[in-house]
Amino acid sequence: MLQSQLLLGLVLAIEAASAHPRSWGPRKFTSLVSFGDSYTDQSRLNYFGSHNGSAPPVGWEQPDNNNTASGGYVWGHYVSQYADVNLYNYAVSGAVCSNEITPRTFSYINDLFPSVLEYEVPAFLADSKHKVAGKKFLDIPPRETVYSIWIGTNDLGNYAFITDSQVKNKTIPDYINCVYTALDQVYANGGRYFVLMNLAPLQLAPLYATPENGGVGANQYWPDKPDNLTLTSYRMWEQVATANDVFKYQTPYEVLVARRYPGAQFAVMDMYGLLSEVYYNPTKYFNGSAPANVTGFNNHCPLSGGECTRLPSPDSFMWFDELHPSQRTDQIIAEEFVKVVRGDKQWPCPAARQTCPHQDFTMSRALPEVQPPPYPIAIRPESITRHEVIVTVTNRPEPWHSLDYSIEHAGTELFTVRGQPWKISQARMFHDRSGLPLFELRCQWYDSSSLCLRLPGGDQCILEAKLRVAINAPRAVVTFRNAAQQPRSAQSEEIVLEVHAQDLYNILQVVVVQNRNVAYIHRITDRSVLAEGQRPPFRFRPKWMVRVAEGVDLSLIAVVVVIVGQRAGLDVGDG
Structure with missing residues (x-):
């Protein structure tokens, strides 16, 4: 059936059973706790950089920041605004799921980037037990709090899997298993509503795109990038597609069959499908003074360092720089994230586009896509x-x-x-x-x-x-x-x-x-x-x-x- 493609790729809500549920998420949504990398980070890496690599103390109140990797506010900021909820953001720019799999060095502090498993989740757990004047530092009622994780951009990227820089004998399934291991700890701490955001279509980002789609050579993020941009792009595409397929099937297995998270509700938010929809239908989403631009980017930095240059009309760009979605794209992500939690109608993807391959499971509670018969079938x-x-x-x-x-x-x-x-x-x-x-x-x-x-x-x-x-x-x-x-x-x-x-x-x-x-x-x-x-x-x-x-x-x-x-x-x- 040719209809909407999935924003909410897969919903596993074991507790609900009505054909048209009230929503996937909690009855009352008051707090969002987020884990991830620069696609989500507000200012946590800035703290590490300005404190000689030291982590923020327990109970650190993260300041809002309008100069993130998006060039402005990040998507979590807008979720907090749109849904009027508390935001507790533990994402760190440059993070991978685990430094035991794909360690990457933050040269500014001459140490590894903090990772989800080794830093972000432990930092959250410490904050969740912290009290200020007898009051809990985090306001995270189990039935009112949603936990998101969006990780993998760096795990699959340069100086990690795409350049064969992972730890010896580690594979992409190890990265995927790490995601569920991180969620194990959050679940054990009382988390019950989870949004697993799958991988973006990284092969469309200028850092990994083919030349005809705006792909770039050596740049600030990858100074020694190989010349064969097409080979790099297709390898990234293969990695992303493989990982997303595993998330699509492993999540229902872990929740429904293995019963790894009894009583919890999971949604796999299809970032690949959403950002593909934005990429192939840009005029519906970008409202800058210049024409919509999905192959270029707004912020240009010389390879040798020095001043970066931002182009005019930032709201016309899908990408802020070679790798990161723009602030306007993050606004779109935030709008759709709130829809996931509320169970609202999802964004459309034109049937003619083969690049929006996933299905909408908003109402189906872990039921994969169905296909119409070649002609109607009936006994009545x-x-x-x-x-x-x-x-x-x-x-x-x-x-x-x-x-x-x-x-x-x-x-x-x-x-x-x-x-x-x-x-x-x-x-x-x-x-x-x-x-x-x-x-x-x-x-x-x-x-x-x-x-x-x-x-x-x-x-x-x-x-x-x-x-x-x-x-x-x-x-x-x-x-x-x-x-x-x-x-x-x-x-x-x-x-x-x-x-x-x-x-x-x-x-x-x-x-x-x-x-x-x-x-x-x-x-x-x-x-x-x-x-x-x-x-x-x-x-x-x-x-x-x-x-x-x-x-x-x-x-x-x-x-x-x-x-x-x-x-x-x-x-x-x-x-």
Whole structure:
């Protein structure tokens, strides 16, 4: 489906379950704690530089600064303004995630740049325990504070991975694991809302761009830069794409499968997609007196040192210098960051742009992108989606048995399922919102893994399903005759739908039709949002959130979830 691309690349909010949640973040957003490098630093590196390399003392109140690496205020300053929140900024210009992986020297103090793992997080932890006149120095209520981390620009950059300058035997996965290790400590200190900002499209920054896109040679940040700018640009592109793909998949694994951060909510804010959108659609974002400029930069410094020169109309530039986004770009980042926390509608990315590749997971709670089928598919054409939607399927707790379900969208009940546990077939009748019967789902009396869906009073199966347990096999194979209008060449075609598990615990499953992922099913595991049934072994009744592509019958998806979900109750109590 051609629609908005993601600002909020992936939201993992284990605690919420409504199809259209109030927001991803806290009910009340009062404080932001940020970690990172020069893309985020306000004035912390300045302290190191002006105090012979000594770190700020515990309880240091960081002054605001309108002369940061952006040429003005940094994005965190604007978040504080736009959302009226406290800002506690621990980012340090030049930082990497860990100096045990990619150490870089700050020549001004003849020592390493302070890193996230070895300095920033410990500094935050010390401040969090500090009191002034009996009052906590940091105002960071767990349910009102968001923690951001945006790190990697220096880790992947010159004098680090791109120049093969990392510590021996260290790789990019070590840098990525370092990010989660840093968040482990913040989580242990009470952090519950996290925004992991993925890597910017560094191959578009003048420091790493190709010559035709404004790439520069030797400069203040890389005096001995190799002459082959194209090779450098493509290697950076490869590094960034690789790291961002790992963040995209490792984050849901750590949160949903490994349960590394129980009770926490995570968002991966897609900085790559956002800044690509800005780069390819500059006139929508830059309002200076000169034409928008995304390949040049505002601040020019001679390689030999000396006075730097700033060009006029700074609000026309995407980049302040060879590496850093401009103040205007930081304002855009801040606007979108606040939207992430509030769960607002995200920025658009034109469908024609192949460089905005990621998807919007704002409402999908860790559900990857879906793809429309080649033509509509349905067992009930009236229920075909006109656009991508999120539905919630709940195994109802009221009856003593576990055969009743409700299916909702945007708080509205679409279908209900009423079970007949006294029948050998474990019959379940699907009803529309008015109560009219739609289908009856039955197990075969001789095989509970084989199911048949019939119209009320009918004797013919309009859909058949087979549950499987073999390793690497689909969890279910469903066949049905398509009731939707479709191309003449496909009118006699029988549709085969497969459900594949995406993890060992069947927490995430994908619905595949003709090699297209038309739906993702996420089983919610947080007990705080699950209802208790009337007797074991189904003490906690299962609940699912389902992302459905355009052109797919919602009643069909409801049937599929009920089919594959009939085994979920056996392990939900362990969730």
